[in-house]
Amino acid sequence: MKYVIIGNSAAAIGCISGIRTIDGESSITLISDEPHFTYSRPLISYWLKGKVTDDKMYYRSIDFYEKNNCTALLGKKAEKIDTNAKKVVLEDGSTVEYDKLLVATGSSPFVPPVEGLSNANNAFTFLNWDSAKAVKEAANKDSKVVIMGAGLIGLKAAEGLHEVCDDITVVDLADRVLPSILDAEGAGMVQKHIEKEGIKFLLNDAASAVKGNTIVLKSGKELAYDVLIVAVGVRPNTGLVKDAGGEVNRGIVTDSRQATSLHDVYSAGDCTESLDICTGQSKILALLPNAYFQGETAGINMAGGNQTYDTAMPMNAIGFFGLHMLTAGAMEGECFEEIDENNYKRMFFSDGLLKGFILIGEIDRAGIYTSLIREKTPMDQIDSNLLKVNPQLMVFDKKARMQKLAGGK
Numbered sequence: 001m002k003y004v005i006i007g008n009s010a011a012a013i014g015c016i017s018g019i020r021t022i023d024g025e026s027s028i029t030l031i032s033d034e035p036h037f038t039y040s041r042p043l044i045s046y047w048l049k050g051k052v053t054d055d056k057m058y059y060r061s062i063d064f065y066e067k068n069n070c071t072a073l074l075g076k077k078a079e080k081i082d083t084n085a086k087k088v089v090l091e092d093g094s095t096v097e098y099d100k101l102l103v104a105t106g107s108s109p110f111v112p113p114v115e116g117l118s119n120a121n122n123a124f125t126f127l128n129w130d131s132a133k134a135v136k137e138a139a140n141k142d143s144k145v146v147i148m149g150a151g152l153i154g155l156k157a158a159e160g161l162h163e164v165c166d167d168i169t170v171v172d173l174a175d176r177v178l179p180s181i182l183d184a185e186g187a188g189m190v191q192k193h194i195e196k197e198g199i200k201f202l203l204n205d206a207a208s209a210v211k212g213n214t215i216v217l218k219s220g221k222e223l224a225y226d227v228l229i230v231a232v233g234v235r236p237n238t239g240l241v242k243d244a245g246g247e248v249n250r251g252i253v254t255d256s257r258q259a260t261s262l263h264d265v266y267s268a269g270d271c272t273e274s275l276d277i278c279t280g281q282s283k284i285l286a287l288l289p290n291a292y293f294q295g296e297t298a299g300i301n302m303a304g305g306n307q308t309y310d311t312a313m314p315m316n317a318i319g320f321f322g323l324h325m326l327t328a329g330a331m332e333g334e335c336f337e338e339i340d341e342n343n344y345k346r347m348f349f350s351d352g353l354l355k356g357f358i359l360i361g362e363i364d365r366a367g368i369y370t371s372l373i374r375e376k377t378p379m380d381q382i383d384s385n386l387l388k389v390n391p392q393l394m395v396f397d398k399k400a401r402m403q404k405l406a407g408g409k
Helices: 010-022 043-049 127-137 150-159 184-195 239-243 288-302 364-374 385-387 389-395 398-405
Strands: 002-006 027-032 069-074 079-081 085-088 094-098 100-105 108-109 144-148 168-172 200-203 208-210 215-218 222-224 226-231 232-237 265-267 315-320 323-328 334-337 344-350 353-360
Touching: 002 010, 002 094, 010 027, 010 100, 010 288, 043 127, 043 150, 079 239, 085 385, 100 288, 127 150, 127 226, 144 150, 150 168, 150 184, 150 226, 150 315, 184 200, 184 315, 184 323, 184 353, 222 239, 265 288, 323 364, 353 364
Parallel strands: 002 027, 002 100, 027 069, 100 265, 144 168, 144 226, 168 200
Antiparallel strands: 079 085, 085 094, 108 232, 208 215, 215 222, 315 323, 323 353, 334 344, 344 353
């Protein structure tokens, strides 16, 4: 059996591990257009600010490929999938034969059609290690930095550059930071926390043109910059499967076994759509754990096993300047909230189930909430008031709970 994987991030690593739970002998070939050993993308902002060294970027031992009988073709770009000949055609014209293929091509930065942006000086994206290295090379203490985008990538870029530059401005057309995962009040709390670090925000505005080293906003304001970071979003890399005739919507369409519509071709990670268990809708869920479990599922099935992955849900765990937050599920239905100066909790209930939550500050009990959403536990089976206020006590019987609430041991 010849296994081939296109990609080298979480989904690809999950696939290798999945294959090896079933088949310990057959060859695996991994193809990646990046030249690096597999590394953790979420760490690039910490690498930029100097908190993580090169060797700490890797989340597998350096002999991982060798131990798993995996040939890694790094710095090689896959150009085409020939499903009739069962070959992957590389950019240099060479080919790699496969019996089972995983497409784990991830996503690419979206560069908006802003006048002058494609030829702008010192303009960078911020999605992989090489882009972070380019930013670090261009920036210094006196650089004026403008970041287009107040989402997860843009704010992580701002945090990483905070140790490098004194003047950072974030611009976004939305009315709040992190608009895809936070409501207005929660976003306001996060924005104030980040502003305390000297980072500036221009919201409800966006770039209309880039002229020289000046950004012209739709409001008419002009911002001079030395370094420009474009972080307005990403697009799934679906081209290989689409060009081969596979079914693609916004992302690559797979079944619960991660099989595509192409024979013996599987897909996993940010390039695919997932079934969101909270809404019942297929959507892009660009989350590292989701990518890994999809890849592992694909690997097991590629090797002849029988595995399904049907518990995907939106979930984001992230922090900025020491303020941590975790969101999960759907923000709809009846809302319970507890909000004070330092902590923010909103929980959403519908149809007798916990559907989603937003936690900012204190997030220690998030695992309990996440399990209840994923397992669709009926609220009438648990003490819902205890869940909202003291979820950590749910593991104790009623007598023990009363003692702890009373201050006993």
